[in-house]
Structures are given as structure tokens and as C-alpha cells.
Amino acid sequence: MPLIEYREALNQAFAEEIERDPNVVLIGEEVAQYDGAYKVTRGLWKKYGDKRVVDTPISEAAFIGMGVGASMLGLRPVMELMFWSFATVAYDQIINNAGQIRYMSGGLINCPIVIRGPANGGTNVGATHSHTPENWLAAIPGLKVVSAANAYDAKGLMKTAIRDNDPVMFMENTLLYGEKYEVPEGEYLIPLGVADIKREGTDVTLVSHGRAVLTALKAAEILAAEHDISCEVVDLRSIRPLDEETVLASVRKTHRAVLVDENKPFCGVSAQISSMIMEQAFDDLDAPVGRVCSLDAPAIYSPAVEPFQLPTPDRIIRKVKEIC
Amino acid sequence: MPKSAATSVDFAAAPVNATLSKEDKLGLLRSMVRIRRFELQAAKIYNAGKMGGFLHLYNGQESVAVGATSLMGDNDHVITAYRNHGHALAVGMSMNECMAELYGKATGCSKGKGGSMHFFAPDKNYWGGHGIVAGQTPLGLGLAFGLKYKGLTGAAMCFLGDGAVNQGCFYESLNMAALFGLPVIYIIENNKYSMGTSLERSSVVDKCLxxxxxxxxxxxxxxxxxxxxxxxxxxxxxIDRAHKESKPTVIEFDTYRYYGHSVADAKHKGGYRKEEEIEKYKKEHDPIQLFKSHLIAEKILSEEQFEAIDAEEKAGAAAASEFAEESPAPTEAAIFEDVYFEVDRQTEAGRTGRHFFNN
Structure with missing residues (x-):
């Protein structure tokens, strides 16, 4: 199977969906002539032209709202936010318009839009560019939230997101764009709401999403090699809808859980997962659920320090050893 | 401020009006009267405690929604803000479905999920009904983008109030409308007050907004x-500019609301505006009375006919209230319907994973 970069996998998803459905249109800042700020849309404007790949001015509120309005008429806009952090200036359009239009119209209006872009810290760009808003968005009934940890998942989930008839918020990661992974040639889809066991284990379940899955996998390797602890790593892939069964089945098997989350701890995704495990698998637990989140402060710039603000293998190992 | 009679042009002779039949003209009048009567009935039920939330009445502005929407062709679309009952009725939504929405009933246009500010009828190219000031302006841009993308000759009319013009997303939308050549028409209904703040206190104005x-x-x-x-x-x-040149336009109509920002706005009379001002508008600038006089002068309407139309629409509004009162409320289960398309349709996507997180 070919090894391709995460960005190339997304690029393939866009190209395939543009060719499949004439209503699919890519819209955002620098997505066309510049080939994308992170080159995720490289070559697509040259191949598909002005109609299907549209550059916008720096006007997130207007262009995200424009995408929502166009989706109401049946288009399937795939909107790039150069950083998901910039969603703050388009929040009304995302939350109130994309998120509520179907409900407030009693189901008369659909909003089949995808809003996508990188949502991560760890690149020394300071607090305003380092938000991980999957928890903010998953808190809104009406929105769906997806987070892909590798190129294979990114392509399959993106194609499904584009075909979904509800608004899907797709979280990518600048630190993953250049990471390679095996991606089969040709079409495949990964459903939303289905988690993936990235590593099987028996002693403790590590629940994660996005790049934190890779951090959890590194910790799992060390724990197996040096501490004789067998970790099962569950990648949520989709935050809302959420595959509770896979998480709960794993916890019922291992009887322990550590949640690894690049969200901040307060009302982060891991807080929801923790509550779910407590409510539905309390009797299966042999230890309290542990959490390893980004440290609870704005993202620090300092290149020397920022890596330690995100979950690290060391912090995961310490937490696992506390409860195992 | 309204122009004096001496400077006014005879718009009845404009081509778009000269071609109107007698029936068309009476239809415009009836539509305005319907809105007036619907709103008066709405105020009545609001004050009787039969509906919840806010109620932003359109009385005094009827000619704007009726005039503009009466020009719509198959590919022309409308979107507006929260003072939206007039636009909804003008595009042909029934008083029953609108009144039932105010009552929060399952028979309402939005199944009782939207309320007063959120009427929708996409089958009539009517896209709401939006509660956040100016939040609809990028959506109007998107409707126009969709029309152009699909190669349709149409226009998106996006209404907003004078209080909405100072929101950033409106200017972002204007820039993109011009940049992309989109057939959107922003129609500012300048009723002089953004809630309790007068135009002078909210906007820097040269000639006009x-x-x-x-x-x-x-x-x-x-x-x-x-x-x-x-x-x-x-x-x-x-509309011609939109259809023929795919270009945007901004129109500002001077108008006036007789009631407060919402019915809960007690300070509108003698507070931020004088009672004499309201009375002057009602007496000298009422769109229904003005059009009625027009039609009487044109000899296509009599006082008696007007009274009959008014009585019919008043009865229609009262009947809509009865319909609403007799209609069932949504079920509690309906809380979870119309959130996700895929869940409602029970597609494979809608059956995969958990979508709702109730204990």
C-alpha cells in the first residue's frame, strides 16, 4: 500500500469528491492560487478551476456564512479555516446558523457543509493560534465533530463528512500534515461515529483522538517494553457522534482508563468520556479514570516549554502507573 | 425622513407598476392588510400571555416586505432578520402556520421550534427569520453564491434593519458580494431606531446608510x-442588475415601526421617541392608508371594498388564532427531531454512534 502524507490523503478526498459531485466546492483563504497555506489543496485549483476551488478574502464570518447559505441551496461547500482558532470570528455563523438552522426551521432546511482546518497546539504560534475547539463545537447539538489521527482516517472520514447531510466540523493538525501512513488506492469511506482500536491491550485503556493518539501509542510502547503494562489505545475519530460502545467494551475488558486529550481539562472531550465511563461502566472499574490533558493555561509560545504543555508520553506513563 | 408630496415622483407610472392588473394591485393591498391584521392579533395574544418569548411587530413597514417580495420570480430568494412576520406572509405563508408558530404548536411553520423570530418556507424561497442582528447577511451572500454557482438567473434579497448596519459581517459580505459579482440585494429597512437607540446615536451618517x-x-x-x-x-x-449583470445593490427604505423594538419595549412611547412622532407617522405616512388612497384615486377600490378586505383579513387572523389554540403542542420526543438530518431519516450515518447525550 502506498505511504502518503496526511495532507495528500485529504487532497485525494477533495479531488475524488469534486469529481463525484458537481455541488462540492472548496472555499477558503489561500486554498486556490496559493495551493493552501499548508498545501492541503495543492494543485486542485489548477486542475478544477475557479468554480470549484475559491479563494476568499480574510473574512471568516462572511465566507463561512456564505458557505452556510450556499449549502441551504444544495451546494456542499468544504470550507477551510486556515486555523480552527480563527473560528472565533465566525462563531455566530457556525453555531447559530450552521448549527441551528435545521432545528429552528423544523427540519425544512439542511446544512450539508464541512468546515475544516488544523486545530492544534505545539507549533509555537502562541495562544490565539493554538486552540483545540472540538469540545466547544461538540457541545452544540446540530453540529458533528471529527478528528483524524492519520492519513488513512483523514481520507476516509473526509469523504464521509462531505457526503453527510449535516454540518461536520473536521479537525486536522499541522503537525500531522507531513506524517505518512498507508493509504489504499481507490475509494473507501470511514463512517462517522465509529472509533478505532489503534493498539490492542489488556491492562488499561487509553482513550484519545487526533494527534494525542500518536502520543498515547508512544506511551503504550514504552509501557509494554519497560513496565510490562499492556495498553489498549482507542481512537475516537469522531467526537460527535460518539462511539461509546467501543470505549466501554475496552474499559470492561481492561478495567482501567486513562484519557489522553489535547483539549484543556475543563469540559474537554475527556471530561465527557470520563463522565460516560463513570455512568456506564462504574462497576467494571478497578481504579479511578485518569486524565492527561493539555496543561490548563493559554498555550505558551516558548519553544522550550510548549511541548510539555501538551500531553507527553512521560505524563501518560506516570498517570498509567498511578492506577495500574 | 419622508419626502414631501411636491418632490415625489409618480411611481405608479413606473413600468413595473404600470403593468399591474387591478387584481395585482388589490393583491398588494390585501397582503399589507393581512400583515397588519396578523400583527394586531399577535399583539393581542402576546398580551394575553398565550405566546412566549419576544414579539417584534412589523406594523408601519408593510409596504417594504410586500413591495419587494411581490417582484420575486422562480429563482429569487428572500432572507431577513427577526422582525420577519411581514416577509413570511408576503411570500405567501399562511396565517395559520405563522400564528401556530407563535403559539409554539406542532402545526407551526417550524413545528413550534423556532418561534416568532424564526419563520421559514424554503418551498417559497423564504429562508427565515434570523435572530442575531446582521447574522443573516452572510447567508444572503451564500444564497446569491449558490444561484451563481448553479448558473441560475436569480437574486437573493437580504433584509436588515438600520441597527444591523454597524455589524462587521455586513461589510465583509458587501466586500465579497462586489468582489465575486454576486446577485445579492441588501435591503435596509431604516425604521430609525435600533431598539431604543436612535439612528443619530448609533450610526455616522453622511447622506444615508x-x-x-x-x-x-x-x-x-x-x-x-x-x-x-x-x-x-x-x-x-x-433585481434587474442582479439578473442581468450579476451585481449586488444596497437599498435603504425609510420606514417606521409603530410599536416598540419588541412588545416588551415599554420605553418606545414617550421614552426614546415622542408620542407625537408615532402619531404623525400613523396619520401621514401609513403605507396601507397611502396605498388605499392611491387605489381609490385610481378608481379600482371603494371604501366599502377596503372595509371588506380589512374585515376578511381580521377574521383570518382570528381564525388563525383559533387554529393555533386547537393545535397540539409538539411532543417531548420532538425535542430530538430535526437536529440531525441523518438521525431523522435513520440513515446508516444516523444510526451509527451516539448523537445525543442525555442521561
């Missing part, structure tokens, strides 16, 4: 909103 479009090289017009003929004549030019 629409003039701000010049900064984006967008054609603009300012006109009297009280004359339905004038509204039609001015709006038709913008």
Missing part, C-alpha cells in the same frame, strides 16, 4: 418605504 455601499463600488439607492409602488420600482432596478 446605503451610501456606505460606495466604499465597495456597489450601486445603491435610498427611497421612501411607505409607498409600495416606490418600493417596487426601486427594487426592480436592483
Amino acid at each position: 446605503a451610501q456606505r455601499a460606495e466604499a465597495f463600488k456597489i450601486d445603491w439607492a435610498q427611497a421612501d418605504g411607505e409607498d409600495v409602488y416606490e418600493v417596487r420600482a426601486v427594487t426592480q432596478k436592483a
Whole structure:
């Protein structure tokens, strides 16, 4: 199977969906002539032209709202936010318009839009560019939230997101764009709401999403090699809808859980997962659920320090050893 | 402020109005009367405690919604803000479905999920009904983008109030409308007050608000909103520009609301505006009375006929209230319907994973 970069996998998803459905249109800042700020849309404007790949001015509120309005008429806009952090200036359009239009119209209006872009810290760009808003968005009934940890998942989930008839918020990661992974040639889809066991284990379940899955996998390797602890790593892939069964089945098997989350701890995704495990698998637990989140402060710039603000293998190992 | 009779143009003679049949003209009048009667009934039930939330009445502005929407062709679309009952009725939504929505009943246009500010009828190219001030302006841009993308000859009319013009997303939308050549028409209904703040206290005005479009090289017009003929004549030019040149327009109609920002706005009389001002508008600038006089002068309407139309629409509004009162409330289960398309349709996607997180 070919090894391709995460960005190339997304690029393939866009190209395939543009060719499949004439209503699919890519819209955002620098997505066309510049080939994308992170080159995720490289070559697509040259191949598909002005109609299907549209550059916008720096006007997130207007262009995200424009995408929502166009989706109401049946288009399937795939909107790039150069950083998901910039969603703050388009929040009304995302939350109130994309998120509520179907409900407030009693189901008369659909909003089949995808809003996508990188949502991560760890690149020394300071607090305003380092938000991980999957928890903010998953808190809104009406929105769906997806987070892909590798190129294979990114392509399959993106194609499904584009075909979904509800608004899907797709979280990518600048630190993953250049990471390679095996991606089969040709079409495949990964459903939303289905988690993936990235590593099987028996002693403790590590629940994660996005790049934190890779951090959890590194910790799992060390724990197996040096501490004789067998970790099962569950990648949520989709935050809302959420595959509770896979998480709960794993916890019922291992009887322990550590949640690894690049969200901040307060009302982060891991807080929801923790509550779910407590409510539905309390009797299966042999230890309290542990959490390893980004440290609870704005993202620090300092290149020397920022890596330690995100979950690290060391912090995961310490937490696992506390409860195992 | 409205122009004096001496300076006014005879908009009845404008081509778009000269071709109107007698029935068309009576239809415009009836539509305005319907809105007036619907709103009076709505105020009544609001004050009787039969509906919840806010109620933003359109009385005094009827000619704007009726005039502009009467020009819609198959590919022309409308979107507006929260003072939206007039636009909804003008595009042909029934008083029953609108009144039932106010009552929060399952028979309401939005199944009782939207309320007063959120009426929708996509089958009539009517896209709401939006509660956040100016939040609908990028959506109007998107409707126009969709029309152009699909290669359809149409226009998106996006209404907003004078209080909405100072929101950033409106200017972002104007820039993109001009940049992309989108057939969107922003119609500012300037009723002089953004809630309790007068135009003078909220906006820097040179000639008028629409003039701000010049900064984006967008054609603009300012006109009297009280004359339905004038509204039609001015709006038709913008529709032509949208259809033929795929270009945006900003129109500002001077108009006036007789009631407060919402019915809960107790300070509108003698507070931020004088009672005499309200009375002056009702007496001298009422769109229904003005059009009625027009039609009587044109000898296509009599006092008696007007009274009959008024009585019919009043009865229709009362009947709509009865319909609403007799209608069932939504079920509690309906809380979870219409959130996700895929869940409602029970597609494979809708059956995969958990979508709702109730204990």
C-alpha cells in the first residue's frame, strides 16, 4: 500500500469528491492560487478551476456564512479555516446558523457543509493560534465533530463528512500534515461515529483522538517494553457522534482508563468520556479514570516549554502507573 | 425622513407598476392588510400571555416586505432578520402556520421550534427569520453564491434593519458580494431606531446608510418605504442588475415601526421617541392608508371594498388564532427531531454512534 502524507490523503478526498459531485466546492483563504497555506489543496485549483476551488478574502464570518447559505441551496461547500482558532470570528455563523438552522426551521432546511482546518497546539504560534475547539463545537447539538489521527482516517472520514447531510466540523493538525501512513488506492469511506482500536491491550485503556493518539501509542510502547503494562489505545475519530460502545467494551475488558486529550481539562472531550465511563461502566472499574490533558493555561509560545504543555508520553506513563 | 408630496415622483407610472392588473394591485393591498391584521392579533395574544418569548411587530413597514417580495420570480430568494412576520406572509405563508408558530404548536411553520423570530418556507424561497442582528447577511451572500454557482438567473434579497448596519459581517459580505459579482440585494429597512437607540446615536451618517455601499463600488439607492409602488420600482432596478449583470445593490427604505423594538419595549412611547412622532407617522405616512388612497384615486377600490378586505383579513387572523389554540403542542420526543438530518431519516450515518447525550 502506498505511504502518503496526511495532507495528500485529504487532497485525494477533495479531488475524488469534486469529481463525484458537481455541488462540492472548496472555499477558503489561500486554498486556490496559493495551493493552501499548508498545501492541503495543492494543485486542485489548477486542475478544477475557479468554480470549484475559491479563494476568499480574510473574512471568516462572511465566507463561512456564505458557505452556510450556499449549502441551504444544495451546494456542499468544504470550507477551510486556515486555523480552527480563527473560528472565533465566525462563531455566530457556525453555531447559530450552521448549527441551528435545521432545528429552528423544523427540519425544512439542511446544512450539508464541512468546515475544516488544523486545530492544534505545539507549533509555537502562541495562544490565539493554538486552540483545540472540538469540545466547544461538540457541545452544540446540530453540529458533528471529527478528528483524524492519520492519513488513512483523514481520507476516509473526509469523504464521509462531505457526503453527510449535516454540518461536520473536521479537525486536522499541522503537525500531522507531513506524517505518512498507508493509504489504499481507490475509494473507501470511514463512517462517522465509529472509533478505532489503534493498539490492542489488556491492562488499561487509553482513550484519545487526533494527534494525542500518536502520543498515547508512544506511551503504550514504552509501557509494554519497560513496565510490562499492556495498553489498549482507542481512537475516537469522531467526537460527535460518539462511539461509546467501543470505549466501554475496552474499559470492561481492561478495567482501567486513562484519557489522553489535547483539549484543556475543563469540559474537554475527556471530561465527557470520563463522565460516560463513570455512568456506564462504574462497576467494571478497578481504579479511578485518569486524565492527561493539555496543561490548563493559554498555550505558551516558548519553544522550550510548549511541548510539555501538551500531553507527553512521560505524563501518560506516570498517570498509567498511578492506577495500574 | 419622508419626502414631501411636491418632490415625489409618480411611481405608479413606473413600468413595473404600470403593468399591474387591478387584481395585482388589490393583491398588494390585501397582503399589507393581512400583515397588519396578523400583527394586531399577535399583539393581542402576546398580551394575553398565550405566546412566549419576544414579539417584534412589523406594523408601519408593510409596504417594504410586500413591495419587494411581490417582484420575486422562480429563482429569487428572500432572507431577513427577526422582525420577519411581514416577509413570511408576503411570500405567501399562511396565517395559520405563522400564528401556530407563535403559539409554539406542532402545526407551526417550524413545528413550534423556532418561534416568532424564526419563520421559514424554503418551498417559497423564504429562508427565515434570523435572530442575531446582521447574522443573516452572510447567508444572503451564500444564497446569491449558490444561484451563481448553479448558473441560475436569480437574486437573493437580504433584509436588515438600520441597527444591523454597524455589524462587521455586513461589510465583509458587501466586500465579497462586489468582489465575486454576486446577485445579492441588501435591503435596509431604516425604521430609525435600533431598539431604543436612535439612528443619530448609533450610526455616522453622511447622506444615508446605503451610501456606505460606495466604499465597495456597489450601486445603491435610498427611497421612501411607505409607498409600495416606490418600493417596487426601486427594487426592480436592483433585481434587474442582479439578473442581468450579476451585481449586488444596497437599498435603504425609510420606514417606521409603530410599536416598540419588541412588545416588551415599554420605553418606545414617550421614552426614546415622542408620542407625537408615532402619531404623525400613523396619520401621514401609513403605507396601507397611502396605498388605499392611491387605489381609490385610481378608481379600482371603494371604501366599502377596503372595509371588506380589512374585515376578511381580521377574521383570518382570528381564525388563525383559533387554529393555533386547537393545535397540539409538539411532543417531548420532538425535542430530538430535526437536529440531525441523518438521525431523522435513520440513515446508516444516523444510526451509527451516539448523537445525543442525555442521561
